[in-house]
Amino acid sequence: MFHKQEKRSRAIVRRNRRTAYLFLLPNMMGFLIFTFFPVLFAFILSFADWNGVGKITFVGLNNFLKLFKDSSFRVSFRNTLIYTVGTVPIIMVLSIALAILMNKGIKALPIFRAAYFFPYICSIVAISVVWQFLYHPTQGPINQVLMALGVDNPPRWVSSSKWALPSVMIISIWKNMGYYMVVYLAGLQGIPSSLYEAARIDGAGTWKRIRHVTLPLLTPTTFYASIMCMITSFQVFTTIYTMTQGGPGRSTSVLVYLIYNEAFVNFRFGYASAISFILFLCIFTVTLIQFRGQKKWVNYMS
Amino acid sequence: MRLKKVCCCVIAAALLATGLIGCGSEIGGGSKNTVSNQDAAVKTEEASKTKTEVPEETELSGTLKLALWDYDTVGYDKDIVEAFEEKYPNVHVEVLSSANSEYEQKLAVMLAGGDDIDVFIAKQNLALTSLADNGYVYALNDLIERDNLDLSDYGNLIDLHYNIGGEIYGLPYRKNDYVLFYNKDLFDQANLAYPTNDYTWEQLEKDALTLSDPANEIYGMQMIPKMIYYIKCWCGVENGFDVMEDDLATLKKGIEYSMKMQDVDHSIEDYATTKSMNSDQNYFMKGQTGMLYNGSWFIQMLIEGQKEGKFDFNWGVVKAPYWSGTEQATYASSTPVCINAKTKNVDLAWEFLKFYAGEEGAKIMAENYMVPGYMNDEVLAAYLATDGMPGDVADAVTGTATFDIVRTPNLLTNEIQSMIAEEAELAITHNQTVDEAITNMQKRREEILNK
Numbered sequence: 155m156f157h158k159q160e161k162r163s164r165a166i167v168r169r170n171r172r173t174a175y176l177f178l179l180p181n182m183m184g185f186l187i188f189t190f191f192p193v194l195f196a197f198i199l200s201f202a203d204w205n206g207v208g209k210i211t212f213v214g215l216n217n218f219l220k221l222f223k224d225s226s227f228r229v230s231f232r233n234t235l236i237y238t239v240g241t242v243p244i245i246m247v248l249s250i251a252l253a254i255l256m257n258k259g260i261k262a263l264p265i266f267r268a269a270y271f272f273p274y275i276c277s278i279v280a281i282s283v284v285w286q287f288l289y290h291p292t293q294g295p296i297n298q299v300l301m302a303l304g305v306d307n308p309p310r311w312v313s314s315s316k317w318a319l320p321s322v323m324i325i326s327i328w329k330n331m332g333y334y335m336v337v338y339l340a341g342l343q344g345i346p347s348s349l350y351e352a353a354r355i356d357g358a359g360t361w362k363r364i365r366h367v368t369l370p371l372l373t374p375t376t377f378y379a380s381i382m383c384m385i386t387s388f389q390v391f392t393t394i395y396t397m398t399q400g401g402p403g404r405s406t407s408v409l410v411y412l413i414y415n416e417a418f419v420n421f422r423f424g425y426a427s428a429i430s431f432i433l434f435l436c437i438f439t440v441t442l443i444q445f446r447g448q449k450k451w452v453n454y455m456s
Numbered sequence: 457m458r459l460k461k462v463c464c465c466v467i468a469a470a471l472l473a474t475g476l477i478g479c480g481s482e483i484g485g486g487s488k489n490t491v492s493n494q495d496a497a498v499k500t501e502e503a504s505k506t507k508t509e510v511p512e513e514t515e516l517s518g519t520l521k522l523a524l525w526d527y528d529t530v531g532y533d534k535d536i537v538e539a540f541e542e543k544y545p546n547v548h549v550e551v552l553s554s555a556n557s558e559y560e561q562k563l564a565v566m567l568a569g570g571d572d573i574d575v576f577i578a579k580q581n582l583a584l585t586s587l588a589d590n591g592y593v594y595a596l597n598d599l600i601e602r603d604n605l606d607l608s609d610y611g612n613l614i615d616l617h618y619n620i621g622g623e624i625y626g627l628p629y630r631k632n633d634y635v636l637f638y639n640k641d642l643f644d645q646a647n648l649a650y651p652t653n654d655y656t657w658e659q660l661e662k663d664a665l666t667l668s669d670p671a672n673e674i675y676g677m678q679m680i681p682k683m684i685y686y687i688k689c690w691c692g693v694e695n696g697f698d699v700m701e702d703d704l705a706t707l708k709k710g711i712e713y714s715m716k717m718q719d720v721d722h723s724i725e726d727y728a729t730t731k732s733m734n735s736d737q738n739y740f741m742k743g744q745t746g747m748l749y750n751g752s753w754f755i756q757m758l759i760e761g762q763k764e765g766k767f768d769f770n771w772g773v774v775k776a777p778y779w780s781g782t783e784q785a786t787y788a789s790s791t792p793v794c795i796n797a798k799t800k801n802v803d804l805a806w807e808f809l810k811f812y813a814g815e816e817g818a819k820i821m822a823e824n825y826m827v828p829g830y831m832n833d834e835v836l837a838a839y840l841a842t843d844g845m846p847g848d849v850a851d852a853v854t855g856t857a858t859f860d861i862v863r864t865p866n867l868l869t870n871e872i873q874s875m876i877a878e879e880a881e882l883a884i885t886h887n888q889t890v891d892e893a894i895t896n897m898q899k900r901r902e903e904i905l906n907k
């Protein structure tokens with residue numbers, strides 16, 4: 155009697171499990187075909203030489219040894235680091251500030267919110283064209299304003315190998331802060347107003363309230379935002395491709411641009427795969443550190 | 457009830473699988489198999505090097521897929537294709553045209569993806585070496601031998617651009633001599649004698665200075681803001697200079713020449729400004745530049761442009777300047793027509809190639825003001841007799857010794873040229889000194905050659 159019941163319940167569990175797997179099947183197929191197998195293939199390619207159409211010849215660690223001798227790789231790696239370190243903190247700070255301001259219920263709030271979010275959804279090509287004009291060394295509005303203010307030799311922006319990367323970083327910050335502002339706005343909604351009242355009663359001013367109530371309770375959002383921001387900034391490509399094509403010289407060449415160049419312009423798919431593998435390791439390490447560190451600084455309100 | 461559920465799930469999974477597989481082949485294969493029935497007399501073999509029977513003219517039939525760029529805008533390609541279809545009424549040429557700026561990328565993707573292309577036009581002869589190395593191009597040696605094709609009317613182009621490791625990978629249907637265009641009206645205004653077919657870069661420097669009037673935005677000289685044009689000018693400093701093997705410090709003279717014109721004489725617009733304003737070859741038609749160093753394809757654009765009323769000043773063309781102390785020569789590139797290595801219509805493609813890059817195609821190119829790769833007396837006569845062809849053109853585009861930036865075609869030339877362009881651009885835009893540029897060029901050339 156008991157056996158039969160157990161058998162039936164096991165059969166039901168099995169059937170439910172099978173149904174569950176069948177529901178998951180479409181998603182898994184998509185993941186396997188479009189993500190997992192290509193990544194696996196790229197990983198295998200990083201140990202080989204392939205020009206995209208001929209034979210795949212295995213060369214072991216050769217690609218990785220070449221990497222470290224390649225000045226283009228060093229330059230791209232350095233540029234990517236500068237880009238990440240330069241944009242991520244600024245985007246975080248600006249988006250928190252904007253979100254806190256927006257949350258105060260200023261008039262015409264939806265208009266401001268749309269205005270700040272709009273660059274994020276705008277086409278990168280359109281943005282490049284407009285900013286190319288803005289950045290023009292003599293006829294662009296930015297330099298005209300600077301010269302009117304008395305700056306004698308304003309930076310030549312995208313024509314200068316020193317200023318090209320900061321120029322692209324500025325565009326990135328302007329473009330992305332809208333998205334994270336919206337993310338933080340959502341995070342701010344989760345903070346109960348009773349805490350603010352309590353703080354106000356205790357005599358805390360605006361800045362103290364922000365520092366001791368808002369920011370600590372925003373740490374889960376900050377955790378999410380900082381990881382996403384860092385990952386995407388390591389992978390920056392479209393802005394570089396449309397605005398500067400890695401130039402002038404190699405001053406805005408970043409890792410993904412180098413990967414694209416080596417694979418699709420120089421037909422060295424194996425070498426490009428090796429570079430992308432290094433990029434993957436970097437992003438993975440950084441994210442791992444973030445996750446480990448989360449216990450120390452993220453407060454989850456339970 | 458349960459059976460019904462299982463059936464539904466299985467059918468759903470099967471549909472999904474077929475959908476994905478169907479999608480996959482669509483992305484991979486691209487075009488469906490459109491090879492229509494081949495005539496029995498025309499044998500085609502997958503093992504491309506075996507000899508086949510020579511088909512009779514009227515028996516040629518089938519569909520030929522041709523990949524090129526700007527088909528509807530330039531006109532001469534259309535004329536040649538239509539002439540071919542007229543000669544062989546049973547042949548249909550299916551044209552796959554892309555925009556100029558994306559063509560090279562698109563072609564690479566189409567060839568890598570195994571698309572059904574039979575014949576394609578490579579953007580420039582420099583691209584041919586990597587295309588050939590990747591196995592995309594059909595080697596023509598056996599076909600040339602079989603048909604006893606006389607290659608002498610192509611001049612030194614075959615050896616200069618198409619002979620890669622003993623194999624001939626295409627035929628030139630277009631030759632692009634680099635020449636000097638000048639605005640006669642501006643020269644008249646400045647009371648200057650027109651450039652001659654014996655013009656040196658040093659004379660150009662002087663004349664450009666006289667012509668320039670920066671206050672009115674008139675510049676004596678214009679260079680298209682792409683470093684590859686400058687490199688072609690600089691490589692002439694030494695006859696037979698090879699960017700792969702020779703001392704790159706030779707380029708210093710050229711770089712300093714261009715920078716002097718830009719920074720001291722102000723006879724050429726600042727490179728960074730020209731680049732950001734995207735002042736390409738069409739800017740010459742504005743009538744504000746005295747001279748332009750460009751390829752002979754521009755002759756056709758100027759003649760058409762004048763007819764359409766885009767500009768109305770008088771223009772002339774002479775051979776490109778050469779460096780004083782060297783033997784006169786000009787850079788010339790050519791545009792290859794090639795057969796896809798994976799084509800299934802070798803004989804049809806070969807007949808098309810011979811037509812396109814041979815005498816018939818050359819005559820049509822001449823009528824369209826373009827310099828063909830194939831040149832004999834008849835073609836030259838057709839070129840000169842073309843309505844609206846200015847008298848000085850023939851002298852400018854014929855009879856000049858030509859050079860390339862390398863002495864033999866090489867796989868890495870493209871990459872090294874890009875690298876030189878990068879470093880030179882940094883020098884011209886004052887982001888580094890000329891000496892630093894040369895040092896970096898030499899260092900990076902070592903790296904690339906050792907890759």
